[in-house]
Amino acid sequence: MRITLSVIKADIGGFVGHSGVHPEVLEKVKEIGLAEVEKGNLIDCQVLVCGDDIALVMTHQHGVDSELVHGIAWKAFEEGTKISKKLKLYGAGQDLLSDTFSGNVKGMGPGVAEMEFEERPSEPVIVFFADKTAPSAWSLPLYEMFADPMVCAGLVIDPKMHDGFTFEVLDTYTGKAVKLSTPAELYDLLALIGSVERYAVKSVWRNSDGEIAAVASTQRLSLIAGKYVGKDDPVMIVRAQSGFPAVGEILEPFARPWIVEGWMRGSHNGPIMPVSFKQATPTRFDGPPRVIAAGYQIAQGKLIGPRDLFDDPAFDRAREQAQTIADILRRQGIFEPHRLPSEEMEYTTLPKILKKLEGRFYDLEEGKKAPTGEEHHTETD
Numbered sequence: 001m002r003i004t005l006s007v008i009k010a011d012i013g014g015f016v017g018h019s020g021v022h023p024e025v026l027e028k029v030k031e032i033g034l035a036e037v038e039k040g041n042l043i044d045c046q047v048l049v050c051g052d053d054i055a056l057v058m059t060h061q062h063g064v065d066s067e068l069v070h071g072i073a074w075k076a077f078e079e080g081t082k083i084s085k086k087l088k089l090y091g092a093g094q095d096l097l098s099d100t101f102s103g104n105v106k107g108m109g110p111g112v113a114e115m116e117f118e119e120r121p122s123e124p125v126i127v128f129f130a131d132k133t134a135p136s137a138w139s140l141p142l143y144e145m146f147a148d149p150m151v152c153a154g155l156v157i158d159p160k161m162h163d164g165f166t167f168e169v170l171d172t173y174t175g176k177a178v179k180l181s182t183p184a185e186l187y188d189l190l191a192l193i194g195s196v197e198r199y200a201v202k203s204v205w206r207n208s209d210g211e212i213a214a215v216a217s218t219q220r221l222s223l224i225a226g227k228y229v230g231k232d233d234p235v236m237i238v239r240a241q242s243g244f245p246a247v248g249e250i251l252e253p254f255a256r257p258w259i260v261e262g263w264m265r266g267s268h269n270g271p272i273m274p275v276s277f278k279q280a281t282p283t284r285f286d287g288p289p290r291v292i293a294a295g296y297q298i299a300q301g302k303l304i305g306p307r308d309l310f311d312d313p314a315f316d317r318a319r320e321q322a323q324t325i326a327d328i329l330r331r332q333g334i335f336e337p338h339r340l341p342s343e344e345m346e347y348t349t350l351p352k353i354l355k356k357l358e359g360r361f362y363d364l365e366e367g368k369k370a371p372t373g374e375e376h377h378t379e380t381d
């Protein structure tokens, strides 16, 4: 049976501030999705929450980029937005950048990760969902899952994985993509994806038979809207077991936190913290960035699950380490490298400040006079 798994997410209003989702909004989004299951348009539908974002996890047979399925997500988010507006939730409807749906949610605000495959005799998948960060946050763990044998033992041990995986990398500035096959082109891959502000892994394919292994959302809201409208809080789907990394190999990169862009005002570097569904409520300095992992078995397209995979003491140390990193970075206050370089900040007052001070900058070279009122700075030496 060929099925498509579509995960479409949006921030349609925060409760409170940007820290969480209101239960009534979630209920409405879920209700719209389930009505489409009743109608037979979807095989199954669930909702996930991470921070102030809601994801619809949908299975169906309409393929990727389906107008019907994207339309369902759009309608669910529109209806949820009505509740957000009624309750005056924060940033109600912030990720719906258009008043009308035009066939595909891509470029309209919501983030999308979807893949079509032949359902295997047993089909374990993991849906990752992060808040207060950007799609390039997935690049490091995807590299470790699919190209680093020190993290994923199966690359060496499982004959089906031994030929490696191909990474499709998106240049978020130009919209162009390139495919790089690992292990042969590993260093080329790392040369690109190490530049997290520009490149992000879009999908991963198994070399031995071209099967799809992973897909990430790569929409950059700031590039779509041309102004700050929130971070791009990404989702990702990864297939597990029998020729793909084991569930534990997929989760292993998250056992050591790393530093991602996002956090407060989308303008800071911070540790990504793997958390249970219940703990996915970023509050300290609007963070630190969170990630949840929802495990499903898919059976005839039905979503069996989710299992809350980071709800495990084995990830306690990662959470503790993330807190330590957070303390160290917070010590920097507004100074880089905690604060992002000005061109990477989601919103900045720097141009306005520079404009205001325009006439007050003077040359420190000898003999050149400062503007009126500032003479003492140059005349004394």
Ligand code: F6R
Pocket (backbone or CB within 6 Å): 017, 018, 132, 133, 230, 231, 262, 263, 264, 265, 266, 286
């Ligand atoms: C970051 C985020 C928050 C907000 C911050 C300020 O992705 O959502 O950290 O940027 O709370 O929000 P505004 O500007 O809406 O007051």
Ligand code: MG
Pocket (backbone or CB within 6 Å): 011, 013, 014, 017, 018, 052, 091, 094, 230
């Ligand atoms: Mg928000």
Ligand code: MG
Pocket (backbone or CB within 6 Å): 011, 051, 052, 053, 131, 132, 233
């Ligand atoms: Mg968010």
